[in-house]
Amino acid sequence: MSRDPRLKFIIVGASAAGLASAIALKAAGHNVLILERDPQLGGPDDILFDWGLEGELRANAVVGEGFTVYKYEGKADGRDYIGTNRWDPELLSEARGDFLQMRHRDLLRILSNAALREPSAPQNGRTATSKVTIRFGAEVVDADFDACSVTLRSGEVFQGDALIGADGATGFIRRRLLEEEGRPTDYVPKGLAVYSAIIPKSIAVKDREVSKLYQYPQKNMVSFSMGANRGAQAFLAGKEEDIVFWVYTPDTSQDGTWIKTAEKQIPDVLGQCDPLIKRLAALAGPATCVQMKNHYELESWVSQSGKVLALGEAAHPFPVISLHTYSIAIEDGAFIGKIFSHTRDPARIPEFLNAFEENRKPRCLHIDKSEMQHVDIMALPFGPMQAGRDAAMRANEAAGRNVMDVGEVHLQAMWDDMRMVFGYDPADDADDWWMSWGRLRDAPNAQKRAH
Numbered sequence: 001m002s003r004d005p006r007l008k009f010i011i012v013g014a015s016a017a018g019l020a021s022a023i024a025l026k027a028a029g030h031n032v033l034i035l036e037r038d039p040q041l042g043g044p045d046d047i048l049f050d051w052g053l054e055g056e057l058r059a060n061a062v063v064g065e066g067f068t069v070y071k072y073e074g075k076a077d078g079r080d081y082i083g084t085n086r087w088d089p090e091l092l093s094e095a096r097g098d099f100l101q102m103r104h105r106d107l108l109r110i111l112s113n114a115a116l117r118e119p120s121a122p123q124n125g126r127t128a129t130s131k132v133t134i135r136f137g138a139e140v141v142d143a144d145f146d147a148c149s150v151t152l153r154s155g156e157v158f159q160g161d162a163l164i165g166a167d168g169a170t171g172f173i174r175r176r177l178l179e180e181e182g183r184p185t186d187y188v189p190k191g192l193a194v195y196s197a198i199i200p201k202s203i204a205v206k207d208r209e210v211s212k213l214y215q216y217p218q219k220n221m222v223s224f225s226m227g228a229n230r231g232a233q234a235f236l237a238g239k240e241e242d243i244v245f246w247v248y249t250p251d252t253s254q255d256g257t258w259i260k261t262a263e264k265q266i267p268d269v270l271g272q273c274d275p276l277i278k279r280l281a282a283l284a285g286p287a288t289c290v291q292m293k294n295h296y297e298l299e300s301w302v303s304q305s306g307k308v309l310a311l312g313e314a315a316h317p318f319p320v321i322s323l324h325t326y327s328i329a330i331e332d333g334a335f336i337g338k339i340f341s342h343t344r345d346p347a348r349i350p351e352f353l354n355a356f357e358e359n360r361k362p363r364c365l366h367i368d369k370s371e372m373q374h375v376d377i378m379a380l381p382f383g384p385m386q387a388g389r390d391a392a393m394r395a396n397e398a399a400g401r402n403v404m405d406v407g408e409v410h411l412q413a414m415w416d417d418m419r420m421v422f423g424y425d426p427a428d429d430a431d432d433w434w435m436s437w438g439r440l441r442d443a444p445n446a447q448k449r450a451h
């Protein structure tokens, strides 16, 4: 019997990176099995628009127009407003997208439905028979990177042509890759924890102060509060327009996950803050608590066998609640699918996985660094730097500029940086690699890292 010509990918993790990879690999004509530890789906948009998901995404999101900035600590007579920053329409149009503020579970549901949907018509004669299967309650507890197989807690074993670890910053595949390199598998705590809670609209609108968040333009803005080693964000998300409320605090007494209710709750960890933050904390129900961590970097995202790749947060963990973490996870998926649209040859897998790393790594590490800088700037301790930051922002506001505008000298550099982040298309990048390198190489010479 002849071998099924499609490649079989096993993906560990059914979150943003795993589901986006599955959609793109299916579109490229391959079969995908996703193994997800949790019993159900947990609790950037131009690429998703290209995948035909624009209508569904917009129906489940609030379109963000920018953010307003306040001092976390407030002032004697109430809130201390610093200024406003609006997203540049020119930049958004270049990026062919919008800032969509949505709930994690809605995004995952939309991605999962798209991954499992039967194609309405064969595309390129390929997708008609390609398939994605998701197994929930399937925790991977062992893996053989040479055989490209994984073992579940239940004892079941699955084998594929390639294995993708999309299992997050503390996932099993990432840990194994770190072990392979002889690196520590733990992390260094950053000394800040993020408490996260949802305030239903039905409760929020009954509070005189909190209900002001529903008035335009604040309705489409993130309310952003900067404090000394602290911070807070509040914004409307999803079609329900519930309030997502995040508090950054130096409280390091507990660490948890996005789905486990923390023992301490937000009012316990607030410190001195303005009246709106206090009101939001009082209305917030059970919160989760996740510590910010400095993770050890993986030297290579590809295993020595050449058959296993980490992507999403498993490859490049971002600070908790980074602005770009979802869009980068989705870009990873789009890139891996696009390059694998060019091969069904198992012998070329190591070359393609290494191409993913070589092309995606510089961008992901750059964005990780700038995300961490945002956290550091937001939570500057009292002192000359914090005073300078506040004075510059207030001066911009007084001059009618965006608070994040910087001096003329730096403006061009900042624009270049923003263009690099927003004006990027992973499909174009993948095509460039294919035209410049992939199509020229012979499979036997291609296994760069396969020792």
Ligand SMILES: Cc1cc2nc3c(=O)[nH]c(=O)nc-3n(C[C@H](O)[C@H](O)[C@H](O)COP(=O)(O)OP(=O)(O)OC[C@H]3O[C@@H](n4cnc5c(N)ncnc54)[C@H](O)[C@@H]3O)c2cc1C
Pocket: 012, 013, 014, 015, 016, 017, 018, 035, 036, 037, 038, 042, 043, 104, 138, 139, 140, 141, 166, 167, 168, 169, 170, 171, 172, 258, 259, 311, 312, 313, 314, 320, 321, 322, 325, 326, 329
């Ligand atoms: C349940 C959940 C809720 C979240 N909510 C938010 C939020 O509200 N706001 C926010 O900014 N970020 C949230 N995040 C983080 C956010 O998803 C990531 O920062 C980002 O999108 C990158 O995702 P990822 O797909 O690379 O990894 P993750 O989102 O971390 O997903 C990893 C997936 O792998 C699964 N997994 C881990 N180990 C195994 C194993 N051994 N076997 C099988 N499966 C495994 C996990 O259950 C998870 O589904 C949440 C993450 C999760 C898991």
